[in-house]
Amino acid sequence: MRIALIRDGVVENVVEAEEDFAPPQGVLGVATQEAGPEWRYDGEIFLAPPEKAAVPGAITMFQAREQLRRIAAPEGGTLLDAVNALVESRRDEEPTLALAWEYATHVNRSSMFVGSLAARLSLSDETLDELFRQAATIVA
Known part of the structure; x- marks a missing residue:
């Protein structure tokens, strides 16, 4: 049974x-x-549980930053603080990462940029998907 x-x-x-x-x-x-x-x-x-919204393929950089600002980081501060610190610490070794963070207008879910940051911040795929879902609801 x-x-x-x-x-x-x-x-x-x-x-x-x-x-x-x-x-x-x-x-x-x-x-x-x-x-x-x-x-x-x-x-x-x-x-039945409500169906989750589809994970958007891309969000604006504003939506990404605002969503990261809303989430506390395990070591204190916010995830936005953690990403800013990580990008700054890798500026010389990975200049493209810093340029993307500073000048990109959109963030693509499947990009190497997102994958690299997520791995370094220990964000699971499920957490990252939810971050993108939530960010897509933010209106400037």
Whole structure:
């Protein structure tokens, strides 16, 4: 039988289990054929998670900077501060990176520039995609 494991109204996982299966303490187990992780459960029915917006292929440099300014960096400050410091520290070794950061009008999600900065800041692809989604909603 297919069991959705639910905590705080959200499906965390779905497992194949025997009828006598007992979920861990604090987790509700409900038989389901359609629900999956991130689905909602209101006590009676399962609701599919809202579809995420597509990841934009490009955003403006203003949108990128503003979104980075809104996110705290793990070591303090914002991600914008971290990117500015990183670009400045690599100016002599990677002048194209500095030029792109200073003069580009758009940021392409698939660019080597974005990939390089994301890797150095330990940003996952999922985090980067969400950053682009959020940035695309910013209007100057």
